[in-house]
Amino acid sequence: MGIITVIGSGLMGSAMSIPASDNGHLVRLVGTPLDREIIRSLQEKNVHPTLPCTMPDGISAFQFEDVRKALEGADLVICGVSSFGVDWFAQEALPLLPAGVPVLNVTKGLLGHSDGSLETFPHFFARLRPDLSFAAIGGPCTAYELGDRRQTLVCYCSEDLATAKFARDLLKTPYYHIVPTTDVIGVECSVAMKNAYAMGVSLAIGMSEAENEQQRNVKKVENSLISGAHDGKLHYNPQAALFAQSCIEMRRLVRLLGGNGDLVGGIPGAGDLYVTIFGGRTRRLGTLLGRGLPYSEVKKRLAGVTLEAVSVTTRVAEALRIRAKHKEVSLQKFPLLMHLDALLNQEAPLALDWESFGESGMQE
Known part of the structure; x- marks a missing residue:
């Protein structure tokens, strides 16, 4: 039995406490200053x-003011903040961690630098x-399903393989x-x-929903997972094409940064995307956005929602532009990503360039 301290009591940080507890470990769940009500509810009920x-x-x-007590004797610390909490964790929590304790990070994102480099x-x-x-x-794991103990397969990555294996041995279960x-x-x-x-x-x-609404005299098809079209059929082809293009561009980016592009076809890439x-x-x-709304209107409709997709798209697109100026990469290899950036940051109209997608004639 070990002691596992989780800093960040949002959905995923809290969900990680479940396999840890199921393995018989003592789990100490620490809230950030934004988690006070969560911690109070856990303490009381x-x-x-x-x-x-x-x-x-x-x-x-x-509560975070008691974090030093929660860190006493910890065998593993889990950073459970979102990407918007990384600076806070680095400034407020990281300096307090005991020397030598391994840290497992659930946060997804990349940091961009002025030279076009991207840092994990x-x-x-x-x-x-x-x-x-x-x-x-990294991998396909929603907090809700981990909390329900659904079968889940993820990667633990570390430049020190022993650290990844140590964390794995503490947290793996018959469902995780x-x-x-x-x-x-x-x-x-x-x-x-x-x-x-x-x-x-x-x-x-x-796009399918918008097309459906334009057909006034035809019964609208609803589906809780994949939206239907006016003809009563599900539009898989456009989604599949965009899914494939997404994997192509992710593989190109991973290779550009020095990683193994083959991982994009597995657990952390296609699996997590799905x-x-x-x-x-x-x-x-x-x-x-696919319905044709400008991002300024979308922001209003999603007010208060954390949109990590916006920050990572903006950051990576800017890094690619910097690298393109230095002739390190061609933006033509990332047509979908660059159009997403234009939708978000230039209020560009939706206009997918389907002819630019695929791999024919493109050197990897």
Whole structure:
């Protein structure tokens, strides 16, 4: 039995406490300053306000001012903040971590720099705390389904394979399966970009909805997963084409950054992209854009919703533009991503260039 401290009590951070607790570990769940109501609810009722499952016994909840107590004797620390909380974690939590304790990161995203380089969060944290070992999680895993103990397969990546295996051995269960790898760039780039490209695939859903509404005298088809069209058929072809293009561009980006592009076809790439398309805020964002709404209107409709897809799309597109100026990459290899950036940051009209998609004649 070990002690696992989770900092960040949002959906995924809290969901990670479930396999940890099921394995008999003592779990200490620490809230950020934005999580005060969550921690209060857990302390008083053992109920998480937004994660629809019963939290196991043996999980202790701490407000952040008690984080030092929660870190005492920890065998593993899990960073459970979103990408918008990375700077806070780096400034407020990371300096407090005991020397030598391994850190497992659930946060998805990439940091952009002025020279066009992109940095993963584990590499960023390691620059700040070189005395610690860092690993990260990548793969198709929703907090809700992990909380329900659904069969789940993810990657744990770390430049130190022993760290990834250590975290795996603490957290693997009969329903939570973990593949360790040393390819941090391949995993982290894939899982970050899946948010951008899930928005891209969802454009086709919105396009189908808009077409459906234009057919006034034909019965509207509704489906809770894939929107129907006016002819009563499901429009899979456009979504599949955008899904394939997304994988092509993710593979190109992973290889550009020095990772293994083959991972894009597996758990952290296609796998995570698939599950992200089928629900939540990123799907809704892409659907609204696909219906032809300008992003300024979409923002109003999704006010208060954390849109990680917007930040990663903007950041990576800017990095590619910088690299293109230095003749390091051709933007023609990323037509879908660059159009997504134009939709978000230039209020460009939806105009997918289908002829630019695919791999024919493009050197990898």
